[in-house]
Structure formats: structure tokens, C-alpha cells
Amino acid sequence: MNNDLLHQYKRIRLQSERICSPLGNEDYVVQPIVDVSPPKWHLGHTTWFFETFILKPFASDYREFDNQYNFVFNSYYETVGARVIRTDRGNLSRPSVSEVFRYRKYIDEQMEHFLSNTSIDEPLRGTIILGLHHEQQHQELLYTDIKYILGHNPLFPAYSVDHEFTKPATNNETPKVIPIPAGIYEIGFKGDGFCFDNECGCHKVYLDDYTITSTLASNREYLDFIHDGGYRDFRYWHAEGWDWVKTNKVNAPLYWHFIDGAWMYYTFKGLKHIDLNEPVCHVSFYEASAFASWKGKRLPTEAEWEIASPNFDWGQRWEWTGSAYLPYPGFKKAAGAIGEYNGKFMVNQMVLRGASVATPDGHSRNTYRNFFHAPHQWQFTGIRLAE
């Protein structure tokens, strides 16, 4: 039964462990900033999803792996016994890495048994598929968080000296400006496959005439912005962005280091010279917006991006848009815990569109709505301009 689903389950679950394979045990544990979770937490949390939403409610003979894992791998784990213990994910040396892998193995065996022997109805199938997409989201976070952990170590250790993403980041296309005529368009997900709830419902929007660039802003252009005093002129910045620049003494994208007269960049292979032809990466919304302002242009809205997207290559960088993350017309939260997935985050964040070199294969759609806070730099973020 469910051969396709089983195959898909195995493939995706394995991929999470593959991403971690170059890590040392210690790399799984630390949490240098609140946004960056320890890799072992990602491995446990995605597993907990299947245990909590599939096995416990639906597998009749299921025996819980460890009844304390719920508050370790849930998002909010504040209480134990009769006393509150405040802790952070990065303070937890236990469960150990090998225990987390045992947990994965146990859940995978149970899931495979369940998938092979159970008749699965549509809603349940939907939840399993959601769990797999959830796992894929955490695969991208594994990349970004591992990069942060190693890239903020003063020894700058490589993740893997010969690491390459499947999708190349460098861009050899000749830049073009793509014009889109005004009119009523439809955006949002429609069709049969999987989408997150925030991509629904498909709805009409009116767009004015606009143009959008066929390529992402390159490191070369971004260096021009730096050299032209972009980080020193408040006129390009939102007021909050300017505060952010001054408070954090920001003068370049994340992972850029000016060493011995040259701009270096921490990559999964270690410190390298900046590649001028590569699309700029690891910029915040504030930086993307200031760069656009310096260029005399602007960021596209998410509707503009989606409508124009068939006309350009995308998938190298998550592209900051000028749209705030808000519900689409007709958006409804699902009932129960699954309903907390997206809706409650729809305030004070900006939408990013596209995908990045770190996005798992098969996890991209041009209706996908990613979202982060304006100051965040640690994702593989980039800039496309509109006018």
C-alpha cells in the first residue's frame, strides 16, 4: 500500500540526515542566536511531527518513544514536573545526537510499517504530505543554521571542502528588463498538488504597468553600493533600517569580511574571495530595500513577482519583495494545531518569493510564500529589482 508515499517518505527523511553527515557531534548542539536552532533539534522536531500528528493518533499499536520528548522537540517546552525550567534549545546537551538518531530510526520504522499496512484516507494523506514538506523546510534551515554555526566560529571551519549545491549560484545570463502590461491577474495556488495554506485562495489582483529585471543583483553591483557609501547615507534606508545599521554597525552582507584589503566571504567550503558575478546573498530586507532605493528602483510586490516569474530564471536566492506577509483574501486557518502553521505569523514580516540553492528539489513553486523579519540575513536571500 501507499508505495509512492513510502518511497517519498524514505527519500526525504534520508536527505535530512545526508545534510548533516559532514558535521561533528558538537556541531549539532549549539544555538548561537535565537533564530538558529541546533541541527539535532531540527532532526528531532521533524520526527516529533510524525510521531505527534500521525503515529500517536492513527497507529493503533504505537508505543511512544520517550514521553519527555514532547517538550524537548515541541516549539514550546516550558514545564516539567511541578517546576518551571527555563532553558533554550542550545543549552540542551541531552538527548544526545545518537539518541536523536535512534529516535529517527524508531519513528521511521514505525512510519514505514504504518504506511505499508494501513489504508490511508485523503485527510491523513494530506497531513503526511504536510509533514514531508515541513521536513523539507527544515532541510533548508539545516543548511542556513549550519552555515551560521560554522561561519561564526573564529576558526571558520569548512562544512565540506568540496561542497557544491546542485543548482549553481553564478549567473551568466545577460540582464534584461521585462515589461509587464497593466491588467487583472490571478495569483495564488490552484491545481492539484501540495501547497501551504498561506498560498490559498487563488484570487484576482490589479497590477499597473511595471518592469522587472531578468537577473538578480550581483556582488559587483552590491560592492558599487558599498563603495558609493550606501551604508553611510540615511536617505536610502527605512528609519528602522537605519537604526539597525547603526546599532549593529552593519557595513556588508552577512558572512562578508574585509581581510587584508580584500572582501572575503564565508562559504560551505571555507573563506573565499567574493565572486563578483554571483548574485548577492545574505542581505536583509532593509539592505535589499536600500540597495533598490540607491538604484532608483524598488522591490517588486509579491503579485508582480508571481505574474512575471515565468519570464525569468529563479531559484538561486529567496527574493525579498515589497509585500508584507498578510492573509490572502478568503484565507482561513485550519482547525487544530495544524492551523497554527502559518496564519499566526501574519504580522510584521516581509514576503520572499522564489527559492534558493539550499531549497530541496521538488519544494519550489512560484506561488510559494516564504516570510522573514526585515532584519534577517541568515537565509539565502537576494535582490531582484522592479520599476
Add this chain to the structure above:
Amino acid sequence: MNNDLLHQYKRIRLQSERICSPLGNEDYVVQPIVDVSPPKWHLGHTTWFFETFILKPFASDYREFDNQYNFVFNSYYETVGARVIRTDRGNLSRPSVSEVFRYRKYIDEQMEHFLSNTSIDEPLRGTIILGLHHEQQHQELLYTDIKYILGHNPLFPAYSVDHEFTKPATNNETPKVIPIPAGIYEIGFKGDGFCFDNECGCHKVYLDDYTITSTLASNREYLDFIHDGGYRDFRYWHAEGWDWVKTNKVNAPLYWHFIDGAWMYYTFKGLKHIDLNEPVCHVSFYEASAFASWKGKRLPTEAEWEIASPNFDWGQRWEWTGSAYLPYPGFKKAAGAIGEYNGKFMVNQMVLRGASVATPDGHSRNTYRNFFHAPHQWQFTGIRLAE
């Protein structure tokens, strides 16, 4: 010359001082939270606007009132001589209230002389008009900030025991649900009069079918929300809103106090019992949104509000919308300091539409885009629902 402008100038400038007339000297000085400025700062800052943008550049014979007032009444005043002095507006006992009034008198005489004797071209006229609208914005802030200062004093002093706003707050209308058909609409300012830069340009939007209520949510309905556990059930709240509720132990709108078994409300006349028929006031975006969610409805977008607005009475409360504060298509910042007026705040704030009982006469338009951060309660904010 410029008789109309002169008349308008005198009327508006006088109104700021009228608002302050019930205050004691000490009330002009304090700044209980960063968002609330001391009344004397408002009086000085609006005056500084005319000195800086009209008199200094355009009145040939103008002699500056005091060369140190620039960093006292500008938004950012950090440096003096060769040493930085960090201070906050609420730490400045000088200039004294009477000195600020002398400053106003001096500038008013100079402005009246200037307006009476100078030929004023269109751009300059525009800047003067902007200064007057700026003063009117600060008139509403004078009301909200005075309310905060007195309403957070443990003695709960009245502003004036017989104070009444011109516009009554209570609502006797029978509630209706207004349906609006789907279609392309135009929003944004068009016409001849004054508008702020953020209301331009007028542009097309596509709206789906929606309904909007003809009345604001009342204290009665809001009490139902409280009694039904609205502040204790996370499902109604954005994740950030829920954090805000817990961190600040919020359990009611600002100025509500549960005393001896009854809900009291601080008003300009002192502490009063809640009037159940009045539209709820002093709620944050988080509260407005949670209330809407509890009702099974939502907040209107700003476009929906604007298109429907001819069909209902508005002007009692600034109405939170579900729209983030972002630039309209084609929005351009003005050059120079005036260009900082609005654009740089277009991130992480929500739009409010309408006007309130504290909004000066002649300062309302249904294209007006007010904006505050999601947790802010100290403005005269209220709730209208859509579906």
C-alpha cells in the same frame, strides 16, 4: 496678501494652545513612555517647523530665536559642543513652558509679517500648508499624549471636568452589514486640496465581494470578548500579539481599570464607568485582530475601507485595517528633508483609516493613511469588521 493663508495660520496655531490651556506647568514636561512626547515639545517642534522650513530659508531679514533650539526641537538632537549629551525629551526642564510660548509668539509674529508682506509661490505655499497639517497632526498627538500623562498618574486627575469633544463618541445608529460587489476600484487621493505624499498616487485595485459593518465594535461587544476569555485563548491572536499579552499582562484596552467589581475608564473628565454603547477605544492592532477572529470575521483592508467609506459614518475612532503600511504604486519620496516625512516609516506598521474625536476639524479625508505599530494603544483607535 495671502489673507486666507494668514487666517488659516492664525486659527490653527491658536488651536494648539487652546488644547493645552487646561494644563498645569508641570504637565507640559513629562514623557512617561518614549511614544508620548511632553506637550511643550509638541508646541516647540511645530514652531520649529515654520522657523526651519519657511523663515530661515525664505524670510530675508529673519533673525533666529535661539540657535540651540534646533537640537532641542528637531527629532534628533544628540550633540552639543564637543561632547555628546544623551538625553530624552522628558528630561528637559528647559526651555521652560513660558520660554516655549515666547518662542511661539516670536515665530507667529514673524510668520504673520512674512505672510502679509511676501509674495508666495506655489511650492512655498505647499510647504506652509504642510506645516499647518503637521501642526494639526500634533494637535491630535497633544490630546493622546496629555491623556496618557494624566491617565497614568495614580491621582487620575481630570484634564477638564466638563470637557466634550465636538464629535460625540456614542453611537445610536442601528448596525447594518454593507455589501460591496467585486470589481476594479480606484483608491488614493485625487483632486485639488491638500494630501500627504503617502496618499498618492491614485491607483486601481481589484476587490473581491465583501461586506463591512456600518458601526464600530462597541464596549458591550468588547466586554463579551473579555468575558468569553478572549485574552486567555491563544488561538485568536497573532504569535507576536500573544507574546505581547503575556509579557505585559494585558487584559483590557488601555485606560480600563477593574475597580471594586466594576470596569472603569479614564476619560478627560476623570475616571468614569464604561459606557456600553460607546465604540471601544484604545485597542492595539493585536487586540483588534483577535477580537475580529473571535467574531469569526476580519479587519477590512485599507482599500476595502476606502471604497466602502461613503456608506457609513466614520470619524469617531482611527480604525485598524488589515493592511500593512507600504508605498502605493508610483509613490516617490520628495527631495530634501520634507521627503523624510512618510516614506521612511513604510515597514512594520499597520494602516489606520478614518479619523477620531481628537482629529482637528478639516483634517479628515477618506484617503488619509494613518499608521502605528501593532502594539500601540494610546491613540483613539477602534474596530470595524469585514467579511
Add this chain to the structure above:
Amino acid sequence: MNNDLLHQYKRIRLQSERICSPLGNEDYVVQPIVDVSPPKWHLGHTTWFFETFILKPFASDYREFDNQYNFVFNSYYETVGARVIRTDRGNLSRPSVSEVFRYRKYIDEQMEHFLSNTSIDEPLRGTIILGLHHEQQHQELLYTDIKYILGHNPLFPAYSVDHEFTKPATNNETPKVIPIPAGIYEIGFKGDGFCFDNECGCHKVYLDDYTITSTLASNREYLDFIHDGGYRDFRYWHAEGWDWVKTNKVNAPLYWHFIDGAWMYYTFKGLKHIDLNEPVCHVSFYEASAFASWKGKRLPTEAEWEIASPNFDWGQRWEWTGSAYLPYPGFKKAAGAIGEYNGKFMVNQMVLRGASVATPDGHSRNTYRNFFHAPHQWQFTGIRLAE
């Protein structure tokens, strides 16, 4: 009856108001940092002491002035009605300055009536005397807090352009080094007059041979320390002191400003050039200790200071000692609220000995134990060296 006490009461109470006489109304209100209280709070709080500890419990016919003043003028005023209002002293525009003066007048009349018509036993007399010394402590705080309020205003307003303290600050004495032989000495208060509880009990200490300087460190010497890189060399500083220097970018005593190539100093007369012969003032314990370390010397202990004090003039500056503020042998807290006066502060503070130009006449003793936290600069503090 009680003529002496009555006379003393009137004289001391009047002096608090005299100190405030040059102030504008607005100067009474602000609280620029948590340590600096608004002058009107000092005036109310010292009055509240007499109302709370004398009139309410002992004056049979006493009618409370205002039953809400208890939480306004007590040290901890957090609750009103059924709801907690968090506020700070500097956010309270009411009671107004004139109301506080009416409060003082009312209490003074009641106290004078009480003193004139009541037979007062020894314990009660002790509490009244304590109230007067308490008022004198706040007189010095009025000076230091007014200096902070005006001296941190970017306009640098003078308190009074011809202000002089009774005691001159400048020192014309030839410096000497005073040797004190080892032996058992007695320190602490003994005798008949008033002392605070922390000066008891008188007890024996053993001191080794030591020397102490007859004069305070001058601005000239302190400038040498600055020019010699004193604020840039961590070796002179406690670890916490060095953190304090770096975090706060401290490079001179409080109120020093380097303007147009010269060191200026804010005084009650306004900004003046540094007087090189004056004893340095407004230094923290960290600075006093680093200066001593740079000189190859140390600060005296409080016992060394007290034993040597008959051999030198003191009273210009509160002199930082190397002693932590701890209970003397045999120290007992008094019962009741008065017992909170001193004992509960005996941790993490340093002892200062002597008195300053701002200390009221008749309020000095060589057994007096003043105490502040190590980073505090806003008192009239200075440095005497030992070896």
C-alpha cells in the same frame, strides 16, 4: 514646650525650600536617571516622613492631608485601586509644585502646633530628630539632583549665576603626608548627640602603620592621570570598572566637557574652565581607585580615615574609601519601618567619609558613613590617598 526642637524644625525645613528657590516650576518635575529624583519628590517625601512617623501615630487630632500621597511620596508606590499602575517619579506631573508646597505648609503648621503643645518623650524626640537629619540628607540630594538635571540639559542653564557654597572648595594648603602608627583604635559613634544606626556600635580595630595625605587629589593631578592615558590602560582598573569605562565611553569625571580644545566643567554658575587647584569632584569609586593605582597608592579604609581625620581638613568632598559598606560589630536593625533605614543597603556599596560643600551645616561627623554604588559619580565625591 520643646522650643529648641521647634526652632530647629523651622530652620531645617526652611532650608530645603531655600535650596529650591532658584528653580523654575519645570525643574521640579524631571528625573533624568533613576538615581536622580525630581526636586518636588524630595520636598514631598521629607514631609511625608513627618506625617507618617509623627503626626499620624502621635497627633491625636491629626487629619491626613491627602490619602493618596502615601503611595506618591513613599519609596514604593505601585498600586492604586484594583489595578497596578507602573510609573516612575519623573512621570508624575501631579501633585503640582504648588500642591507640594501646600502640603509642606500644612504639615509644618501641624508639626509646629504639635511641638508647641505636646509633651514629647525620648523615643518620639529621637524620631523627630531622625526626621530632621533625613531632611538634611535630602537637602544634599536636592543639590546633587538639581545639578544633574540642569547640567544634563543641552542649554547648560545656570542654577544661579552668583551661587557660592559656604565652604569654599579650593584648597590652598600645602600637601603633607600624615603618618599614623600601628595599634588598636576605636571607631564608631560615641557620645550624646545624634547619629545614624550604621555608626554604632563603637568598636576596636587594629590598624597597621599607614600614611594618609593631608589634601584631596586636585584637578591638576587628575588631568595628569587623563593625559597619561589613565582611561585607556586596563591595568589601573577593577575588571568591573574597566567594563564601565568601555560601555559608557567614560573619559573624564561627570560634568567635564572638552570644548574647543579646553576642559570645561558644569557648575551651578554654568559652564566654567576647570580650576586646576580645586579638588577633583564627581568621580566614581572605579575612577578614584584607578587614580590611586596610577599613583602607586590606594584609598584609605574607613577606619584609617576616621582615625586620621583630626589631622586634616575635611568637608569639601565625600571621600571614597576602600571599605565596603557592611554592618559594624554588634549592629542591630531597629524594629519597624525605621529599621529599614540603613541595614538593608549593606551589600555591594562602598563607604564614603567626610562631607561635601553641599552637606548642610551641622550634618557632619567624622563617624558618618555615607555609601554609594561603585559607578556613581553624581555626588560631590573626591579622592584622598593612603599608603
Add this chain to the structure above:
Amino acid sequence: MNNDLLHQYKRIRLQSERICSPLGNEDYVVQPIVDVSPPKWHLGHTTWFFETFILKPFASDYREFDNQYNFVFNSYYETVGARVIRTDRGNLSRPSVSEVFRYRKYIDEQMEHFLSNTSIDEPLRGTIILGLHHEQQHQELLYTDIKYILGHNPLFPAYSVDHEFTKPATNNETPKVIPIPAGIYEIGFKGDGFCFDNECGCHKVYLDDYTITSTLASNREYLDFIHDGGYRDFRYWHAEGWDWVKTNKVNAPLYWHFIDGAWMYYTFKGLKHIDLNEPVCHVSFYEASAFASWKGKRLPTEAEWEIASPNFDWGQRWEWTGSAYLPYPGFKKAAGAIGEYNGKFMVNQMVLRGASVATPDGHSRNTYRNFFHAPHQWQFTGIRLAE
């Protein structure tokens, strides 16, 4: 050559690794609070001491292990290349645990070679001995930090289910009150062996008559304090202690948990019921002082403790004294980096005397001056009373 020293070196260095032997790799990495360092940091830092102060300056043929370890294992490691990277010890996944052990092995071989082949003069010998005592201090910190790391994990993992300290903690002695007569006494280190610079110089003190208890306060007595409302009555507490109780909602010593109606205590063996006869452990200075105040007694001064110490057993708990950590008369910092060892911490900390069950054998003296900040609970601290 130097056989004794070599033997001692090997024995002490081995002991640090023995303490860590029950740990999993992940336990070496985390830093749950700033005071608690990751075990691998302790292992590296103590090794760095020998590399930096012995091998680099004195071993002519020495080749540095890794030139980046200096900023990893020094106390302050802020810079790399041309850019500052801010990080905390607990964010460093590299060097890995096995690399740190390789570092230890390398340094140990080099040190053993050095000690076996070099003639060592007195000052150098002193530095080596200091390094060994430094290592022993970190051995106690390894115990306290490991306890914190495991004891704050919601799984409450045991360090080792059959762990016992050499010194038993339980006390079977009948309590006595020991009287000490007034007089001049001598305190501070004298003699030939090792001592830290803060124990010098030996000096006279005068002590009044006092008594001191022969036993430490027990869990039974401390529970009486809790049951009698000790944590709810401000009168027992310093003002700062009371703030600490309220802010942190403290209601018991560290590691105490009230679970299902019983007080449990996290130990190296896991969660256990409180042993009423054991001396109370993991209390702050604030708690020790409040407990003493509730008993109508006080903490001894460090001089009283030292003089009385031959009359009672000590070594189970570090005993809070009523003395602030200040220099002894005649104290001089050593020149160079070694001079930073103790002196710069002599402000705002309290002295603890004795030793604890976690103190290494041979590392105790009755002149030893340990010191921590008043709120610290994570050391093996206890309470002895005086009067």
C-alpha cells in the same frame, strides 16, 4: 629533574580528565548561563595556561599547537583577521572535544619533556605551581558547571548513578556553639607552601568576643525557614536580595524542585528526595544572610571564620561570610598578566571560606579566600552562623 613537580603535574592534569569521563560529547559544549563555561573550554583554558606562561616563554624549541587557540581559550577572544566576531563560549562547536583532548595531550607531552630536561628556577617553579592550582580551581568549576548543565536539562540526566564524593556531605556531629574571646589575632597566609596572592599579607586584626556554630545549617533548618515564610518576608533580606527574590521568583535553593508534594533535589545521581540532615547547599549570599537574620544571628566575618576554624570541621560547603572581597593590608598585584589573577575582582563580591565536597584534595587551606557575587547559587555553598 623535578620529579616531584612532574609527578604532581601528571596527577592533577589527569584528574581534570577523570572528572569529565562520564560526559557525552555534547555535554562538553553548552553554556546555559554566562557563569557556566562549557567543560571543553575548561579543559582547553587550563592547558592554554601552561602553553602561554611556561612553554612559549621558556621552552626554547616549543612549537605552538595552533595559533588560533589563543583567542579561543583566553578569557577575551574578540578579534580575528580584520573583523570582530562576537561570540560566546557556548556557541563554539569547534575545536571539537577530541581536538581539545589532542591539545591537552600535546601540551602534556611538551610539559613532561620540559620538566624532565630543564633546570627550573624558583620564579618559574612558582608559575608552574600556580598553573596547577589554577587547574584545580577549574576542576571544582568543572563539577559545578557540569551539575548546572545536566541539572537544568528537563530530562534530569544523572552524571553518574553511583557517584560519591570522597568527602561525605552528611553531618552526624552534635551541634555546638564555640566561643572565641576578644583580642588581637593574626590572619592571612604564612609559611612555606603555595598560596594565592589574595591571602597575603598575614596581618593583625582585632576581634570582639563572638560565638560560631560547630556545624553548618542543615536542610531541615532551611526547610523551617521556607515554611516560616522566609522567602515572603522582606524584613530578612537586603534590599537587593529582595529584588532578586521577586524578579527571579526564588523560593528555594538552586536544584530544589517541589514535585508531587515533596521537595526533590537534583544531585549527580539524578533527582533525589531532600536529605534533611545534610548541610544546605547552593544558596546565594542573599539567602544565607536572610536565613541568618531569620535565626536572629549573622554570618561570621572572614577573620572570625579563620580564627575559629581549627575548632570545627570544615570542607563540605563553601561558607558565605559577611566580608566583602577586598585587598588585605599590604596587598600588591604581581607584575604582568599573572597580576590580573585576583586583584581586579576586589569589588562587589563576597568572601567564602572553607572548601566543598567538590574541592580537589590538597587544594584547601583555612586562609583560602574564595569569592563570588551575592546572587550566585551554582557553587557548593552553605551557611555557618555567628553571633
